[in-house]
Amino acid sequence: MMAAEYHFAKGMIKPVAALAVVAMAVGLSYLQKLGLEREMVYSIFRAFLQLSVIGFVLQFIFSRQSVAWIFLAYIFMVCIAGHTAGQRAKHVPNGKYIAGASIFAGTSVTMLALVLLHVFPFTPRYIIPVAGMMIGNSMTVTGVAMKRLRDDIKSQINRVETALALGATPEQAIMQQVKSALVIGLSPVLDNAKTVGLITLPGAMSGLIMGGASPLQAIQIQIVVMNMLVGASTLSSITSTYLTQPGFFTYAHQLRVSVFSSD
Structure with a gap:
């Protein structure tokens, strides 16, 4: 020590x-x-x-080298990320819980796939840093998507209410707003994937190179990192929009005006 x-x-x-x-x-x-x-x-x-x-x-x-510590560290990071994303979408009902559940769902499914495919061994040295990267990106995307969805519905509230009055279900009435929120939320992740290596050398790749790894080894790891970030962010953001929707409507399929009355 x-x-x-x-x-x-x-x-x-x-x-x-x-x-x-x-x-x-x-x-x-x-x-x-x-x-x-x-x-x-x-x-x-x-x-x-x-x-x-x-x-x-x-x-x-x-x-x-204990599995229990992996889960404790993972849950801790998810809780902090959920709280932070929920703060961004503070006007969304139960935003912090929805953000935390969405981040957990997106990152855990992605992590499970990577472990089952033997991309990473299930050890603290690999899982905790990888989970941290996924949770950080999912936190940002989820917070933006939830906030954008609520703001878009508020700005187009007459259109949504008209669709409901014509017999549309809540999911149908806000379909365009959901798509817009997801596109806005995921755009930074996708733009980063398209320009990686051309404009910037990502942190994982740079760290490996400065740590003595060859550029080819660093590239292999970075490709895996970009793939998992896109997968986890997409799953988390889609989950968050689906979980957010019920809070915007009453049991009678009417918009909750109180959700959109504050800024």
Whole structure:
């Protein structure tokens, strides 16, 4: 344990030196009177603290090689992601629970497929980082899709109510809004997949290369990562729109006006 702490302390020299770049950003913010200096310092300090803590936590989990720790870490990440996505879609009824359930469904199905196909071994060293990437992307997509669906229905409420009055089911009445929300939510993930390697080298690939892996090995892993992110994000966002819909309607298939009256 002492050796690990020593190597950690020694390895932090470079991250601390890189704070010079943050100091430059703070200085520019001050000169431009942006008022972001305090937020920049707080954000960097919080990131430093969180990453330092999670480093020791992961070191502990990896040394135990226990399946139970995988599930605990996974559930913890899903809960945090569900809360965050729900905050974005705060006007959606039960938004946090829906977001958490959707993220869990999308990422767990994708992870199960990857394990069954022997793409990744079911060990903490592989599963926890992979799950973190999937959950992070699913969190963003789910939050955007849920918020966009509610906003689109609100802006087109007369059209939706007309469709309901003409005999359409709730699902039929908001079909176009659901499609629009899914397209908007998934667009960043798909755009990233289309431009990966041409504009940026993704974090997983860059980390592997800097860690000593060959570019060809890094590419293989990155392709897997992009595939799983698209799969998990799509499943999570579609699940979230289906789970969100009942909260917008009464049992009599009428729009709940209270859901759309606040901003």
